[in-house]
Amino acid sequence: MPASIDRIRKHMKVQPTKRDKGLTLTVTVTAYDNGMVEVDGVPINAAPDYDQGHGWLVAAETVTATMVEFRKDTVKRQKQKGA
Numbered sequence: 654m655p656a657s658i659d660r661i662r663k664h665m666k667v668q669p670t671k672r673d674k675g676l677t678l679t680v681t682v683t684a685y686d687n688g689m690v691e692v693d694g695v696p697i698n699a700a701p702d703y704d705q706g707h708g709w710l711v712a713a714e715t716v717t718a719t720m721v722e723f724r725k726d727t728v729k730r731q732k733q734k735g736a
Contacts, residue, residue, distance in 0.1 A: 656697075656715040658722065664693040665719050667726055676730060678723040680716055692716060 688705035698708030
Protein backbone atom coordinates (compact mmCIF):
# COMPACT_ATOMS: atom_id res chain seq x y z
CA MET A 654 0.00 0.00 0.00
CA PRO A 655 1.86 3.09 -1.23
CA ALA A 656 0.09 5.62 1.00
CA SER A 657 0.36 3.93 4.39
CA ILE A 658 1.27 6.30 7.21
CA ASP A 659 4.38 4.27 8.05
CA ARG A 660 5.60 4.48 4.46
CA ILE A 661 4.83 8.20 4.23
CA ARG A 662 6.73 8.88 7.47
CA LYS A 663 9.68 6.80 6.26
CA HIS A 664 9.99 8.65 2.93
CA MET A 665 8.94 12.23 3.73
CA LYS A 666 11.73 14.80 3.62
CA VAL A 667 11.47 17.32 6.48
CA GLN A 668 14.29 19.67 7.41
CA PRO A 669 14.59 22.69 9.68
CA THR A 670 14.75 26.07 7.97
CA LYS A 671 18.16 27.73 7.59
CA ARG A 672 17.82 29.69 10.83
CA ASP A 673 15.89 26.90 12.58
CA LYS A 674 12.73 29.01 12.76
CA GLY A 675 10.48 26.34 11.25
CA LEU A 676 10.33 23.23 9.11
CA THR A 677 10.42 22.67 5.35
CA LEU A 678 8.69 19.73 3.66
CA THR A 679 9.93 18.68 0.23
CA VAL A 680 7.59 16.46 -1.80
CA THR A 681 8.82 15.11 -5.13
CA VAL A 682 6.24 13.86 -7.64
CA THR A 683 7.62 12.16 -10.75
CA ALA A 684 5.46 11.39 -13.80
CA TYR A 685 7.04 8.95 -16.22
CA ASP A 686 6.38 8.87 -19.95
CA ASN A 687 4.80 5.41 -19.58
CA GLY A 688 2.12 6.85 -17.24
CA MET A 689 3.53 5.67 -13.93
CA VAL A 690 3.48 8.19 -11.08
CA GLU A 691 5.88 8.21 -8.13
CA VAL A 692 5.78 10.25 -4.90
CA ASP A 693 9.04 10.68 -2.98
CA GLY A 694 10.57 7.72 -4.79
CA VAL A 695 7.65 5.37 -4.09
CA PRO A 696 5.79 4.06 -7.17
CA ILE A 697 2.07 4.69 -6.87
CA ASN A 698 0.69 2.72 -9.80
CA ALA A 699 3.39 0.17 -10.52
CA ALA A 700 1.24 -2.91 -11.23
CA PRO A 701 1.49 -4.34 -14.76
CA ASP A 702 -2.01 -3.13 -15.71
CA TYR A 703 -1.90 0.19 -13.85
CA ASP A 704 -4.43 2.90 -14.62
CA GLN A 705 -2.85 6.32 -15.24
CA GLY A 706 -5.83 8.24 -13.88
CA HIS A 707 -5.91 6.15 -10.73
CA GLY A 708 -2.19 6.78 -10.27
CA TRP A 709 -2.73 10.54 -10.29
CA LEU A 710 -5.60 10.30 -7.80
CA VAL A 711 -3.61 8.13 -5.40
CA ALA A 712 -0.60 10.44 -5.80
CA ALA A 713 -2.78 13.40 -4.78
CA GLU A 714 -4.05 11.44 -1.75
CA THR A 715 -0.46 10.55 -0.84
CA VAL A 716 0.67 14.18 -1.03
CA THR A 717 -2.30 15.23 1.12
CA ALA A 718 -1.55 12.51 3.69
CA THR A 719 2.10 13.62 3.70
CA MET A 720 1.03 17.19 4.45
CA VAL A 721 -1.17 15.96 7.32
CA GLU A 722 1.83 14.16 8.83
CA PHE A 723 3.97 17.27 8.26
CA ARG A 724 1.42 19.38 10.12
CA LYS A 725 1.65 16.96 13.06
CA ASP A 726 5.42 17.49 13.07
CA THR A 727 5.02 21.28 13.08
CA VAL A 728 2.52 21.19 15.96
CA LYS A 729 4.84 18.90 17.95
CA ARG A 730 7.76 21.26 17.28
CA GLN A 731 5.74 24.31 18.36
CA LYS A 732 4.86 22.60 21.64
CA GLN A 733 8.49 21.64 22.24
CA LYS A 734 9.70 25.18 21.51
CA GLY A 735 6.95 26.71 23.65
CA ALA A 736 5.59 28.85 20.82
